[in-house]
Amino acid sequence: MDTDKSLPTIECHRDLHIWIIEDLKMVPVPERAYGTFFEAHCYIILHVPQNPKSTREASSDLHYWVGKSASMEEQAAAGAFVQCLEEGLGSLTVQHREAQGHESDCFHSYFRQGIIYREGGLAPDLKHVETNMYSIQRLLHIKARKHVSATEVQLSWKSFNKGDIFLLDLGKVMIQWNGPKASTAEKARGLALTCSIRDRERGGRAQVGVVDDEVQATDLVQIMEAVLGSRVGSLHVAKPYPYINQLQKANIRLYHVYEKGEDLVVLELATAPLTQDLLQEEVCHILDQGGFKIYVWLGRLSSLQEKKAAFTRAAGFIQAKGYPNYTNVEVVNDGAEPVAFKQLFRTWTPEQDKSKKACGTGKLMQVQLNVAKLHNQPELAAQLRMVDDGFGKVEVWCIQDLCRQPVDPKHHAQLCSGNCYLVLYTYQKLGHVQYLLYLWQGQQATPDKIRTLSSHAKELDLLHHGALVQEHVNMGSEPPHFLAIFQGQLVVFQGGPGPNGKGQPATRLFHVQGTESHNTKTTEVPARASSLNSSDIFLLITDSICYLWFGKGCSGDQREMARTVTTAISKKNKETVLEGQEPLCFWEALGGRAPYPSNKRLPEEVSSFQPRLFECSSQEGCLVLTEMMFFSQEDLDKYDIMLLDTWEEIFLWLGEAASEWKEEAVAWGREYLRTHPAGRNPAMPIVLVKQGHEPPTFTGWFQAWDPYKWTNSQSYAEEVEGSMGEVSAMSRITAEVNHFQLSHWPADGRTGPVALQALKGSQESSENELELGPKVGSSSTSTSTSTSTSSCYSSTSSVINGGLPREQLMHQAAEDLPEGVDPARKEFYLSDSDFQDIFGKSKEKFYSMAKWKQQQEKKQLGFF
Numbered sequence: 001m002d003t004d005k006s007l008p009t010i011e012c013h014r015d016l017h018i019w020i021i022e023d024l025k026m027v028p029v030p031e032r033a034y035g036t037f038f039e040a041h042c043y044i045i046l047h048v049p050q051n052p053k054s055t056r057e058a059s060s061d062l063h064y065w066v067g068k069s070a071s072m073e074e075q076a077a078a079g080a081f082v083q084c085l086e087e088g089l090g091s092l093t094v095q096h097r098e099a100q101g102h103e104s105d106c107f108h109s110y111f112r113q114g115i116i117y118r119e120g121g122l123a124p125d126l127k128h129v130e131t132n133m134y135s136i137q138r139l140l141h142i143k144a145r146k147h148v149s150a151t152e153v154q155l156s157w158k159s160f161n162k163g164d165i166f167l168l169d170l171g172k173v174m175i176q177w178n179g180p181k182a183s184t185a186e187k188a189r190g191l192a193l194t195c196s197i198r199d200r201e202r203g204g205r206a207q208v209g210v211v212d213d214e215v216q217a218t219d220l221v222q223i224m225e226a227v228l229g230s231r232v233g234s235l236h237v238a239k240p241y242p243y244i245n246q247l248q249k250a251n252i253r254l255y256h257v258y259e260k261g262e263d264l265v266v267l268e269l270a271t272a273p274l275t276q277d278l279l280q281e282e283v284c285h286i287l288d289q290g291g292f293k294i295y296v297w298l299g300r301l302s303s304l305q306e307k308k309a310a311f312t313r314a315a316g317f318i319q320a321k322g323y324p325n326y327t328n329v330e331v332v333n334d335g336a337e338p339v340a341f342k343q344l345f346r347t348w349t350p351e352q353d354k355s356k357k358a359c360g361t362g363k364l365m366q367v368q369l370n371v372a373k374l375h376n377q378p379e380l381a382a383q384l385r386m387v388d389d390g391f392g393k394v395e396v397w398c399i400q401d402l403c404r405q406p407v408d409p410k411h412h413a414q415l416c417s418g419n420c421y422l423v424l425y426t427y428q429k430l431g432h433v434q435y436l437l438y439l440w441q442g443q444q445a446t447p448d449k450i451r452t453l454s455s456h457a458k459e460l461d462l463l464h465h466g467a468l469v470q471e472h473v474n475m476g477s478e479p480p481h482f483l484a485i486f487q488g489q490l491v492v493f494q495g496g497p498g499p500n501g502k503g504q505p506a507t508r509l510f511h512v513q514g515t516e517s518h519n520t521k522t523t524e525v526p527a528r529a530s531s532l533n534s535s536d537i538f539l540l541i542t543d544s545i546c547y548l549w550f551g552k553g554c555s556g557d558q559r560e561m562a563r564t565v566t567t568a569i570s571k572k573n574k575e576t577v578l579e580g581q582e583p584l585c586f587w588e589a590l591g592g593r594a595p596y597p598s599n600k601r602l603p604e605e606v607s608s609f610q611p612r613l614f615e616c617s618s619q620e621g622c623l624v625l626t627e628m629m630f631f632s633q634e635d636l637d638k639y640d641i642m643l644l645d646t647w648e649e650i651f652l653w654l655g656e657a658a659s660e661w662k663e664e665a666v667a668w669g670r671e672y673l674r675t676h677p678a679g680r681n682p683a684m685p686i687v688l689v690k691q692g693h694e695p696p697t698f699t700g701w702f703q704a705w706d707p708y709k710w711t712n713s714q715s716y717a718e719e720v721e722g723s724m725g726e727v728s729a730m731s732r733i734t735a736e737v738n739h740f741q742l743s744h745w746p747a748d749g750r751t752g753p754v755a756l757q758a759l760k761g762s763q764e765s766s767e768n769e770l771e772l773g774p775k776v777g778s779s780s781t782s783t784s785t786s787t788s789t790s791s792c793y794s795s796t797s798s799v800i801n802g803g804l805p806r807e808q809l810m811h812q813a814a815e816d817l818p819e820g821v822d823p824a825r826k827e828f829y830l831s832d833s834d835f836q837d838i839f840g841k842s843k844e845k846f847y848s849m850a851k852w853k854q855q856q857e858k859k860q861l862g863f864f
Helices: 072-089 184-201 218-228 304-308 310-321 371-376 378-384 447-463 480-484 556-568 584-589 659-675 716-722 728-739 753-772 823-829 832-839 843-847 851-861
Strands: 016-022 025-028 036-038 042-047 060-066 093-099 115-118 138-144 148-153 165-169 173-178 207-211 252-260 263-271 284-289 293-298 328-333 393-400 403-406 414-416 420-429 432-441 468-474 491-493 508-513 521-525 537-541 546-550 574-578 612-619 622-628 641-645 650-654 686-690 790-794
Touching: 016 072, 042 072, 060 072, 072 093, 093 310, 138 184, 148 184, 165 184, 165 218, 173 184, 173 218, 184 207, 184 716, 184 843, 207 218, 252 310, 263 310, 284 310, 293 310, 304 310, 310 328, 371 378, 393 447, 403 447, 420 447, 432 447, 432 480, 447 468, 508 556, 537 556, 546 556, 546 584, 612 659, 622 659, 641 659, 650 659, 659 686, 823 832, 823 851, 832 843, 832 851, 843 851
Parallel strands: 036 115, 060 093, 115 148, 173 207, 293 328, 414 491, 432 468, 491 521, 546 574, 650 686
Antiparallel strands: 016 025, 016 042, 042 060, 093 328, 138 148, 138 165, 165 173, 207 790, 252 263, 252 284, 284 293, 393 403, 393 420, 420 432, 468 686, 508 521, 508 537, 537 546, 612 622, 612 641, 641 650
């Protein structure tokens, strides 16, 4: 096979390209068929980032997908094509091996509505998707997790179970049957896939029925029984879906893999936490993530032979470990590692930064804070972790005797390590009042106080009608905005009350850190010499004198800030002491000289990691995460709890309908940090964000954010009811079924030929009506046969002579529309040419867009 001659041209303006291996050649798949895969074939998928925000060095992803019944010859051809493509694309390419039913999160993220597995192979005379083809009868088993998939199964009640979604696709009529144990989220995702099939494969010309309760949907069930036969016995429970929890993913091991003669040698090098310097640029490494995923890392100096043998070595490793042959494999090149790989290491320095020395003391030092700029540029607010400049309204409560006690404004900035505090910050954003509640936890706070802190936070949230963004802050890990609201005056005292409290020692030592009002804090530390540090400033208070000690490594800005903030701790005159020139009484007050850190502290490295978004769920009490690659606001669903990891903060986003697990959200954030293979700081701030109340520090991580997206959010039942349209075709099929007395099935329960003939004839009649359309002025024969739990709706009722004039549809009220036109889908009645002219795109492309985007365009163009 000459792969070079068979390689396709890649269009640079498209981010996703898909080819099917057919007759050992790469054949492009039409865009409208993306997401549909035949089980007897292999596919190659190339994703090239088009995001303008992505760096110029962003890597591409090259996948080869293997259907469960694909031949070995096709698999070999796909592997050869991938190797040639990778050589042409260069080293900035990550290669993936995907097996049907076990695809990576990266693969699933290309197909938002879901993946459809079709039986068998693609016939030579057929296309991937035949739009407007209605002579079809199939049953799809939909697994409606966050990443949705649908598999063609036997047309039989035996295929059904209690926990999943099933779609009986009859061409002109599509009936979605929801298992009694299916969640509302699963039903909604299943409906989204059903509508996607209707719009892509039927051009919107099909009717959808939903069965939530068979008792309430007898007409739809009767149609199902006409095709499937009468149901005998009870449904079985759904098979549990295999999942990998975070503890399993944290079990990582690094190996050096090489060939010795005909043998594959696997040498274990290290376990978590891993460091970047373990990777040697002249060899091939395998990183095993708990058997869940295998990474093959190729050093920049590794041989061409090793690069070509990457997947072969991975297969040998998988076999040696006894892992399933569908185990996901990624081949990554030195310098083009994906963020998921980098975050398996304690730290990661990009190649271009390894020789550079960091300078400055952080991102905030290089930016002049400007409230308007932060509000108008949420991406800047997110990077700086600042919702504004900190000059809003501040209220503070201390948890004492399990009660919430207000703190005098004069002492707002004085916290104690043995207490917990609630700090409510109120600010204005574009004319709207916003709230940010900090839950500050001292290092010495008792478990009772910590529990009381959370309960009082809930009370405050109720008082503010659920509008509070809640940030859990541990002492010592305060975010920049928390420091900014105290304008550099924050002092944390050891133990109980502040500077004049009873029972405090005569000698006290305070560590002053910071250069500006928005990054400075002062913390009391043990009064001994070992607490000193040459990079910082310390205030030593005794009965007779105060010393302000300047380490050799401190800057002028640090000294100026320290002189300002220490007046809040002591009003006494302060004697300035330079490191190395301390008087004897200074050391005596600290109990004598002792070693302390004297090297200049290097500035903290600013993380170069890209943020990651995950859906959270729980299986058998363990946290299970599903990653959304190339994420957008569209991935935030009202039924979900999502975790956004920015590497400096953890955001937990709560969908308005995600009531089941809301109480677990913060615990999930802590479990995520605790089990992270990179050994993350367990005290990292965790921010609880509710749908509709997102601060700019959250929205700024998304490429585009629509604040009005959820303004008219509907429940699942409302979505189904609101989509009801004309049901003439559904009613006709039901009437035909009744006419032929379909209750008289053979003894084996199978459908009789008369019943199938009745259904076939009814569908043909329906098809003719939907293609030609009823005449204007004809009476409607449709009847409503649905409730909130069982609804059917029409995607369209007619297209008259190729389309209605645009003047009869644009800016027209419902009562002024021609008879038979569905007011919710006025745009569909345009001719294809008028639709292209007005919307600038085809109907197929329009209906593949997100629903809220469709509504937005319809409003702008007068079709809403």
